Amino acid sequence: MHVAVIGAGLAGVCSAFELASAGHQVTVIDRHAGVAAAGSFANGGLLAGSYTAAWQAPGLPTRWLAPMSAGGWGMQAWRPSVWAPWWRQRQHRRSPSWAAGRTALLALSRLSRARLDELTHRLGLEREHADGLLVLLRGERELAPLRAGLDWLAEQGVPCHCLDAQGARAVEPGLSTEHPLHAALHFPGDAAANSRQFVHQLKNEAQSLGVRWLFQHELTGVSGHGPLQLSLAEVRDPAQSTRSAEPLDSLTADALVLCAAQGAPTLLQTLGVRMPAVVHSACSFTAPLRLADGLMDLTPRAAILDQRQQVSIARQGDRVRVAGGWRSAEAMGRPRKADMQRLYRVLDDWFPGAAHTSRSLEWCGPRLSVADGLPVIGPSGVPGVWINTAHGASGWTLACGAALLLTALIGQQATPVDAAPFAIERLR
Numbered sequence: 001m002h003v004a005v006i007g008a009g010l011a012g013v014c015s016a017f018e019l020a021s022a023g024h025q026v027t028v029i030d031r032h033a034g035v036a037a038a039g040s041f042a043n044g045g046l047l048a049g050s051y052t053a054a055w056q057a058p059g060l061p062t063r064w065l066a067p068m069s070a071g072g073w074g075m076q077a078w079r080p081s082v083w084a085p086w087w088r089q090r091q092h093r094r095s096p097s098w099a100a101g102r103t104a105l106l107a108l109s110r111l112s113r114a115r116l117d118e119l120t121h122r123l124g125l126e127r128e129h130a131d132g133l134l135v136l137l138r139g140e141r142e143l144a145p146l147r148a149g150l151d152w153l154a155e156q157g158v159p160c161h162c163l164d165a166q167g168a169r170a171v172e173p174g175l176s177t178e179h180p181l182h183a184a185l186h187f188p189g190d191a192a193a194n195s196r197q198f199v200h201q202l203k204n205e206a207q208s209l210g211v212r213w214l215f216q217h218e219l220t221g222v223s224g225h226g227p228l229q230l231s232l233a234e235v236r237d238p239a240q241s242t243r244s245a246e247p248l249d250s251l252t253a254d255a256l257v258l259c260a261a262q263g264a265p266t267l268l269q270t271l272g273v274r275m276p277a278v279v280h281s282a283c284s285f286t287a288p289l290r291l292a293d294g295l296m297d298l299t300p301r302a303a304i305l306d307q308r309q310q311v312s313i314a315r316q317g318d319r320v321r322v323a324g325g326w327r328s329a330e331a332m333g334r335p336r337k338a339d340m341q342r343l344y345r346v347l348d349d350w351f352p353g354a355a356h357t358s359r360s361l362e363w364c365g366p367r368l369s370v371a372d373g374l375p376v377i378g379p380s381g382v383p384g385v386w387i388n389t390a391h392g393a394s395g396w397t398l399a400c401g402a403a404l405l406l407t408a409l410i411g412q413q414a415t416p417v418d419a420a421p422f423a424i425e426r427l428r
């Protein structure tokens with residue numbers, strides 16, 4: 001079967017690789033000139049399946065949900081257009097299907113991690129991996145809303161250790177002693193890794209399986225039934241005067257997979273499918289670490305999350321990636337000075353002087369989420385059209401598992417995890 005995948009971010013590249021591994025002929029189409037050029041460009045790097053499942057525990061008070069989920073800071077976050085989906089999420093938390101969703105999320109993140117580890121070892125990929133996530137709690141009030149989720153994680157057999165400040169500094173010796181630390185949660189099963197490095201290497205592996213890449217092309221319409229007729233438009237990069245190949249204006253495919261993130265709701269709408277979703281932007285910076293020979297390494301070792309600020313700090317080889325903040329889509333584009341200053345401040349609170357921040361690379365990217373915070377994976381309802389998108393803040397954590405699930409569904413095989421909680425029907 002010829003499958004066209006729209007989007008060459010984490011979701012699209014992983015899907016293309018798995019579909020080609022299952023024997024399908026695959027073409028990936030993206031409006032950018034290469035892979036991981038949009039929301040997957042410089043994410044926080046956390047593989048945080050355990051933490052995410054705990055954090056999504058039912059019963060979080062509204063006063064926590066609103067600022068954390070809808071914006072963290074900045075007036076943009078309080079616009080009703082941004083708020084409304086999260087209010088629906090709050091309502092959804094009361095339903096029994098939400099508990100099933102959390103179980104499914106944990107199962108998908110475990111599957112994803114197992115597949116990521118397996119691919120990394122089998123294909124000999126580099127990904128600047130470091131084990132463990134330390135969640136820093138500045139006060140008792142941050143721990144209380146997490147307790148129900150932590151109890152649930154313990155029932156699932158997921159390791160998580162509650163540490164005092166001394167215990168936390170044993171895990172991360174570079175943590176500043178100047179800054180008051182109430183306690184920390186250590187998730188040894190979570191990790192930090194460089195998703196961009198992984199996705200570029202997986203692209204090469206997919207190519208060797210026969211995957212074809214059609215960059216600087218945009219999907220503009222779909223017609224017909226098995227085979228589908230895809231209408232394409234060339235996207236010219238003003239910086240490039242020459243084209244590598246003749247542009248295509250159409251393509252025939254037996255199936256279409258939308259891994260288009262913020263482009264997906266519009267594409268689905270043209271097919272008569274409603275997927276209510278919200279786009280937020282978040283930002284990051286990456287800076288070289290100060291690694292002095294012969295001195296004790298006081299730089300971050302693995303993944304750290306400041307729970308109050310919702311800012312992550314992750315080691316990526318000899319660099320640090322600091323990420324966080326949610327703003328509405330209107331604020332997309334260049335990173336805002338105030339948002340970046342907040343990231344620098346959090347790094348300075350916990351690891352003062354650990355990085356050459358004057359040489360940092362700043363970035364701001366989009367994240368697409370639906371109301372219940374789970375991804376949308378499965379058939380769209382239109383024959384031949386499939387979805388793997390809306391990974392929100394967990395696209396790296398879930399990418400490899402989501403691609404496996406999608407491939408099993410398309411191949412009409414037994415699915416490795418329960419697919420029902422990810423179906424688009426739940427949003428209708």
Ligand SMILES: Cc1cc2nc3c(=O)[nH]c(=O)nc-3n(C[C@H](O)[C@H](O)[C@H](O)COP(=O)(O)OP(=O)(O)OC[C@H]3O[C@@H](n4cnc5c(N)ncnc54)[C@H](O)[C@@H]3O)c2cc1C
Pocket residue numbers: 006007008009010011012029030031032036037038039040041042043044045046047048217218219220259260261262263264267281282283284312323324364365366367388389390391392393394395396397398
């Ligand atoms: C600052 C930040 C920090 C993050 N931190 C983490 C983290 O620590 N851990 C984690 O797990 N996740 C994290 N995430 C989330 C994660 O990065 C995303 O969920 C993931 O990258 C989304 O991948 P994607 O492939 O779905 O989307 P994208 O990477 O955005 O790819 C979608 C692609 O579709 C293409 N496209 C759209 N419409 C069309 C069309 N009509 N025709 C052709 N092409 C089209 C776009 O050009 C784009 O390249 C973070 C995100 C951000 C922004």
